[in-house]
Amino acid sequence: MIIGGDFNSVPYQTDRTGYLNYSKVLDGIVRGFEPQHMWRADPLRTIFTHYSPIGASRIDRIYTTKELSDKKIGVETVASAFTDHKSVVMRLYVDAPSCDGARDSGK
Numbered sequence: 001m002i003i004g005g006d007f008n009s010v011p012y013q014t015d016r017t018g019y020l021n022y023s024k025v026l027d028g029i030v031r032g033f034e035p036q037h038m039w040r041a042d043p044l045r046t047i048f049t050h051y052s053p054i055g056a057s058r059i060d061r062i063y064t065t066k067e068l069s070d071k072k073i074g075v076e077t078v079a080s081a082f083t084d085h086k087s088v089v090m091r092l093y094v095d096a097p098s099c100d101g102a103r104d105s106g107k
Contacts, residue, residue, distance in 0.1 A: 003035060004062040006050075006085060016048075018055020035063035038090050039075040047077055049086045060088050068092060 009023030010016040011030065029035070039062060048056035062075065073091040080087045 001033070001035070001065045002062065002068065003029070003033075003064070004060075004088070004090075006060050008059055010057045010059060016055060016057035018052075018057070021057075021059075030063070033063075034066075036066055036069035038062040038064055038069060038072060039077075039088055049077055049088060051084055060085055062088055062090050 007023060007026050009021055009026045011022065011026060013020065030037075039058075048058055049060035050057050064072075071092045071094065073093050075088065075090045077086040077088055
């Protein structure tokens with residue numbers, strides 16, 4: 001399971017400047033399903049994904065199951081065109097079956 005998007009909510013005080021926009025729904029999802037938050041910001045280097053005239057926050061989040069979190073290769077933010085958000089990009093290692101056996105070699 002992968003849950004990601006712009007939640008317009010900040011569950012932790014450290015994920016924002018300005019006002020706190022808390023969501024009971026997001027809190028319920030996190031408490032109920034216990035997903036893993038895939039992007040842990042460096043406490044020495046604050047990075048936000050949304051900027052506005054009244055503050056900045058990390059409202060864009062990606063959650064996965066514990067099994068998928070173990071396959072995480074990396075997570076980063078990148079600039080996005082035509083929006084006031086940065087994109088959060090997650091890379092996972094996924095075992096894929098080889099396609100070689102499915103091909104007809106013609107022999």
